[in-house]
Amino acid sequence: MIPPGRNVAARWARFTARRGRWIALGAVLFAAAALLLGSRVAGHLSHGGWTPTGAPSVTAEQRLADTFGTGSEHLVLVVRADGHTAERRVAAHGSALVRALRHDHRVAHVASPWAPDERRLRATDGAAYAILVRFHGSDSQxxxxxxxxxxxxxxxxxxxxxxxTGESAVVAETERLSDRDLRTAELIAAPVTFAVLLLAFRSLPAALLPVAVGALSVAGTMAGLRLLTSLLPVSLLALNITTALGFGLAVDYSLLIVARYREQRATGRSPGQALATTVGTAGRTVAVSALTVCLALAALLFFPLPLLRSLALASIMVTVLAAATTLILIPAALVALGDHLDRWDPLRAVRRRRAGPATTAHLWRRLAHCVLRRPLTTALPVLLALAALAAPLLGARFGIHDDRMLPPTSATARASALLRHHFDVAERRPAALLLPGYQVRTRPGPVADYARRASDLPGVRRVDAATGSYRHGRPVPPPPHIRPAAFATAHSTRLSVVADGDPLSPDGARLAERLRALPAPAPVQVAGLNARMADTTEAIVSRLPAVLATITATVFLVLLLLTRSLLLPLKALLLNALTLAATLGTVVHLFQEGHAPWLTGDIAVTHITDLTVLCLMFSIAFGLSMDYEIFLMARIVEEHRRTGDTRTATAVGIEHTARVFTAAALIVAVVMGALAASGLLALKTIGTGLAVAVLLDATLVRAVLVPAFIRLAGRANWWLPRVTARRGRCRSAGRP
Incomplete structure (x- = not known):
């Protein structure tokens, strides 16, 4: 029986103990409703969202389409003929395909390679053709x-x-691969997670509890995403990312609760007493951890990118769901299982031939004492190793992944590669300069001068305008497919800028900024992928200081309340920054530079790091690292308040929590590693980066750097200004 008490933990423990059957029934009904609601969530998720809402480039593209009826194609059909097929027969079948597309009422424009003067839509070796298709309607249409x-x-x-290939083909292929990868990740993560839990808990019921809570969290995640899609566009990546995050966090939190309960029972406490203490200690840690993860993710809302905002809201939702599911189901299940919690160990025979269960805890304690005796000797090699992992971050080149985010074996990726290597891609996706309200027929001179100066900018191959074509500041004959009359209306003028290089790279963004800064004869709007990349970069970079300040301040306050110390929160932020730098440096080394293909698999090396993926990975990795920091520091603070000795508190805290957070980190690494097996470069990058982050954090940082820092700081670990300390003591004593 749970002893009477007025604190929240005791009341919650009594409530879950008395309502166990109702909680179990509610969990079953919740799972059924969640599976029913979330079963078709993939069909409601959106693609894209990496351009800021209301960005100048988006406004320019819309005005360009309304005024001139032009814009980027949505679909590119790559046509290849059988060997030795007559050109006339190829043209006949190809033209029939083009006519069928033009009769489709959803098609706004079709560019045919068999039209006169459309040599740009034929491969340089003459072996393939490209049909460009643009549709009417919204993104979903x-x-x-x-x-x-x-x-x-x-x-x-x-x-x-x-x-x-093209945007619509990439979206369709991304949906297919995302759905396939989600099933693969579930098949990999669930059994491996269960095996790790079985090794850690030595009991079938104890190992099943976190898996059950994780599965319930995944079902709730899918239902929550479906509800979220009715309020705002949610990225297609959210399904894989939040499912992995929700399962990992639910298992982590459950692991902490079950481990602390078993520890309390091992001291001879009754089930009621053990549950009340567990909810008051580990339950509080779970709540604080979930709050910290949510605060880290909430910082993404500062960025005006629909992609990041939708992923932030979805991840916050799944974090709250994982914590709530753990705090509701696990206490009720522990009471219901009673003494059966520690029975049915399938590996008992194996364990009898090996050392006892206390060996692992003793190893962690000996490691802690070793670090505490020689803090500098043990910490310096770890710091050097993390600095070496972080070094590649200095060479990072930030951009946005295009169709090369697909695996090279994909049919869409192969079509994209053929288009990139055998067609003049620059001619197909020029930037556009729009001069609304400018009448070039009455004033052609300023436009000609503007076009000449634009053509002389670095990276510009040619500029086409109503006054002609220009290259390197000089007039040149226009290509056959260019008609100068199409660049002007009675009220507006546009220029087409054909540029070399990747528009979604840093060079592409810089070109857009140069075009915007170039003096024009009238107010100018820049459209195209270059301009979109520039707007995305500016939106992220300009808000980055506010994001970092918000994360730092909010997490510092949470840790301040948890530890009643000024130095320990600063230590946590510093070590987290080091872990993140090492993680991001590893990602740059593996994916931007293409090293260790045996680890990353077959990927397209673009020599850029996706800026939006990096922001998302930063927030999630920061939250997960703080997760383990709170697991450890909550126990160290608890032991210090009990004993008053810093070295003892640190050693005991590591002894009792290291096995928990290393097992938790291993499980998250398995879940994220399954995500890293995805064929999509974005998911592969996020999965690999997060797996590296949690493994580094749970081993080198928590087991070595944290105790070394605490040992070197000594009594300063617990320093707090007197007024704040007095208020904290008054609150803990219940006085106003």
Missing amino acids: VHAAGADVLRRTTGRHGPLTVTA
């Missing part, structure tokens, strides 16, 4: 039309083989 056209047009058409 465009992608629905693109998916339908893909089904009808790709494949064999007489002597032609048609494959597809």
Whole structure:
């Protein structure tokens, strides 16, 4: 029986003990409703969202489409003919395909390689052709039309083989791979997680509890995402990321609760007493940890990118769900299981031939004492290793991944590679300069001068305008597909800027900034991928100081209240920054530079690091690192208040929590490692980065650097200004 008490922990423990059956029934009903609601969530998720809401480039593209009826294509059909097929026969079948597309009411424009003067849509070796398709409507209507056209047009058409790339094809392929990878991750993560828990707990019921809570959290995550899609567009990546995060956090929190309960029972306490103490200590730690993770993720809301905001809201939702599920279900299950919690160990026979269960805890304690005796000797090699891992971050080049985020073996990726290597891609996606309200027919001179100066900018191959074409500041004959009359209306003028290089790279963003800074004869708007990249970079960089300040301040306050110390929160932030730098440096080394392909698998090396992926990974990794920091520091603070001795408190804290947070980190690494097995470069990057972050944090940082720091700081660890300390003591004593 749970002893009477007025504190929240005792009341909650009594409530879950008395309502165990109702809680179990509620969990079953919740799981059924969540699975029903979330079963088709993938069809409601969106693609893109990496451009800031209301960005100048988006406004320019919309005005360009409204005024001139031009814009980027949504679909590119890559057509190849069988060997030795006559050109006339290829043109006949290809033109029939183009006519069918033009008769589709959803199609706004089709550019045919068999039209006169469209040499740009033919491969340089003459072996392939590109058909450009643009659709009417919103993003959802465009992608629905693109998916339908893909089904009808790709494949064999007489002597032609048609494959597809472009935005709509990439979206469709991303959806397919995301769904496949989610199933693969679940098949990998669940059994491996269960095996780790079985080794850690030595009991089948104890190992099953975290897995059950994790599965319930995943079901709730899918239902929550479905509800969130009715309020705002949610990125397609959210399903894989939040499912992995929710499962990992739920297992972590459950692991902490069950381990502390078993520890209390091992001291001879009754189930009621053990549960009340567990909820008051480990339960409080879970609540503080979830709050810290949510605060780290909430900082992403500062960025005006729909992609990051939707992922932040989805991740916050799943973190709250994981903590709530743990604090509701686990106490009720512990009471219901009673003495059966420690029975049915499938590995008992193996364990009898090995050392006892206390050996692991003693090893951690000996390691802690070793670090406490020689803090500098043990900490310096770790610091040097983390600095070496962080070094590649200095060479990071930030951009946005395009179709090369797909695995190279994908049919869409192969079509993209063919287009990139055998067509003049720069001609297909120029930047656009829009001069609204400018009448070039009455004032052609300023436009000609503006076009000449724009063509002389670094990275610009050619500028086309109503006054002609220009290269390196001089007029040149326009290409066959360029018609100068199409660059002007009665009220507006546009220029087309054909640029070399990748528009979604730092060089592409710099070119957009140069075009915006170039003096123009009228107010100018810049459209195109270069401008989108510049807007995204500016939105992230300009808000980065506010994001970092918010994360630092809020997490510092939470840790201040937890530890009643000024130095320990600063230590936590410093070590977390070191872990994150090492993690991001590892990601740059593996994915930007393409090292260790045996680890990363077959990926397209673009020599850029996706800026949006990096922001998301930073926030999640920061939250997970703080997760383990709170696991450890909560126990060290508890032991210090009990004994008053810093060295003893540190050693005992590591002894009792190291096995918990290393097992938790291993489970999260397994879950994220399953995500790293994805064929999508963004998911692979996030999964690998987060696995590296938690493993570094739970081993080198928590087991070595934390005790070394505490030993060197000595009594300063517990320093707090007198007024704040007095208020804290008054609150803990219940006085106003």
